[in-house]
Amino acid sequence: MRQAGRSLPEYRKVRAGIPMLESCRRPDLVAEITLQPVRRHGVDAAILFSDIVVPVAAAGVDLDIVPGTGPVVADPIRTPEDLDRLRAITAADVSYVDEAVRLLVAELGGTPLIGFAGAPFTLASYLVEGGPSRTHAKTKTMMYGQPELWHALCARLAEITLEFLRVQVAAGVSAVQLFDSWAGALSEADYRRYVLPHSTYVLNGLAGTVPRIHFGVGTAQLLGAMGEAGADVVGVDWRTPLDAAVPLIGPGRSVQGNLDPCALFAPWPVVEAEVRRVLAEGRAASGHIFNLGHGVLPETDPDVLGRVVDLIHEASAASQA
Numbered sequence: 001m002r003q004a005g006r007s008l009p010e011y012r013k014v015r016a017g018i019p020m021l022e023s024c025r026r027p028d029l030v031a032e033i034t035l036q037p038v039r040r041h042g043v044d045a046a047i048l049f050s051d052i053v054v055p056v057a058a059a060g061v062d063l064d065i066v067p068g069t070g071p072v073v074a075d076p077i078r079t080p081e082d083l084d085r086l087r088a089i090t091a092a093d094v095s096y097v098d099e100a101v102r103l104l105v106a107e108l109g110g111t112p113l114i115g116f117a118g119a120p121f122t123l124a125s126y127l128v129e130g131g132p133s134r135t136h137a138k139t140k141t142m143m144y145g146q147p148e149l150w151h152a153l154c155a156r157l158a159e160i161t162l163e164f165l166r167v168q169v170a171a172g173v174s175a176v177q178l179f180d181s182w183a184g185a186l187s188e189a190d191y192r193r194y195v196l197p198h199s200t201y202v203l204n205g206l207a208g209t210v211p212r213i214h215f216g217v218g219t220a221q222l223l224g225a226m227g228e229a230g231a232d233v234v235g236v237d238w239r240t241p242l243d244a245a246v247p248l249i250g251p252g253r254s255v256q257g258n259l260d261p262c263a264l265f266a267p268w269p270v271v272e273a274e275v276r277r278v279l280a281e282g283r284a285a286s287g288h289i290f291n292l293g294h295g296v297l298p299e300t301d302p303d304v305l306g307r308v309v310d311l312i313h314e315a316s317a318a319s320q321a
């Protein structure tokens with residue numbers, strides 16, 4: 001999730017005056033920003049500093065990441081001719097990611113690095129809408145009205161995503177996360193018909209390499225299907241308690257989540273109780289990666305994040321003793 005950054009003063013300092021996409025293309029900066037939360041909070045894994053739209057920009061789409069808004073696409077993709085502007089990528093198109101991952105793996109020592117990419121639906125939504133959307137109306141208009149174009153777009157995005165993840169795996173990441181942040185906008189039937197085959201293509205393409213995490217927001221109705229897409233770990237947002245999510249996700253998969261990012265604004269005793277609740281509910285799963293249910297909000301106090309990390313370490317050590 002978008003977490004390395006925005007709450008940390010040291011992040012804002014190194015990013016000052018450097019546009020988001022440019023910072024994603026500078027391996028030295030990527031390495032420094034990725035390491036910041038590991039140094040400060042002592043988290044158990046680092047998440048690569050990049051963005052889900054980085055490979056799409058490398059594929060020839062004119063886009064920008066606007067502070068406070070998110071990805072904005074100059075000419076949205078709405079016709080078969082528009083789709084021609086989205087070409088395949090090769091490793092050479094994203095060589096800065098290869099370089100950044102190699103730098104990081106060397107620096108991190110034993111701390112695992114998690115790579116990531118955006119899933120076809122969430123990427124398609126930005127490309128078709130032209131920017132963030134509450135209803136995803138234009139995206140669904142293409143999905144229902146031009147299903148052939150929709151599937152061609154998602155198939156192209158799946159190839160781009162898979163290549164982007166393969167570069168990260170080859171460079172040494174220890175796990176990958178596929179973000180389908182906005183898939184929760186779909187019914188299970190539509191997800192299965194219009195999205196699942198494409199996400200499955202990406203996740204299966206990495207079978208036998210590194211563990212695969214699959215995450216979306218507001219996906220209670222999709223947890224089973226998202227697990228079927230081929231993930232080893234399914235990420236859950238804060239709306240669904242982990243012990244309720246586990247039977248939906250099914251056997252053989254671990255869970256990730258799911259503290260409400262807004263809980264970090266509560267008085268410490270409330271934060272502590274919420275963290276302990278999430279840990280207790282996570283015991284229903286065969287494996288649990290503690291995380292927030294979505295990204296850290298920029299206003300979050302970094303000291304509270306540090307205390308949460310310490311509490312989780314203490315509580316997991318105590319439960320294993």
Ligand SMILES: Cc1c2[nH]c(c1CCC(=O)O)Cc1[nH]c(c(CCC(=O)O)c1C)Cc1[nH]c(c(CCC(=O)O)c1C)Cc1[nH]c(c(C)c1CCC(=O)O)C2
Nearest residue numbers: 001002003004005049050051052067068069070179181295
């Ligand atoms: C949907 C999505 C995006 N990007 C991402 C997703 C999927 C996960 C999720 O749902 O949070 C994924 C992402 N984006 C970023 C990371 C790197 C890891 C990390 O920083 O923790 C990751 C894993 C950096 C980023 N990506 C972005 C930031 C903020 C950039 C800044 O410093 O201004 C960071 C650190 C920008 C971004 N990029 C995107 C949005 C919606 C925004 C926020 C815009 C805003 O509110 O300012 C698209």
